[in-house]
Amino acid sequence: MRTNSADTAFPSQIFFDEHLVDCSDGLTKREYFAAMAMQGLLARDVAGIGAEANAKAAVEQADALINWLNRGQQ
Template identity: 40%
Template structure:
């Protein structure tokens, strides 16, 4: 099974205010959040929070690329 940036990590959420189902976050967003959490816990030093966020997104993209390749190495 291939992994794409737009795949849903949590397909459906619930909005209590509007009493409706909403689209969940993507795997890319979820991976970036988890990576950013790790960077924060590790007390890594960055110029600012935007640099940390950019690194987390870049690392999330790299993870997705590797997972997609491993699922289908000939593609």
């Protein structure tokens, strides 16, 4: 099974009296993996890196994880 970066990580549905009233796709897997990587990058607390550099690094880590997962599951 391949990991698609656009697949949703946490889709949800809200029901009231057995009727669907709302649904959400949640984050994509890429967004979720990037957010998790961002936590680690910010926890390092390296001075002077900047928000843009951290964001770019987090997305690069997310993409690397997705690529690695797909290579290992072929």
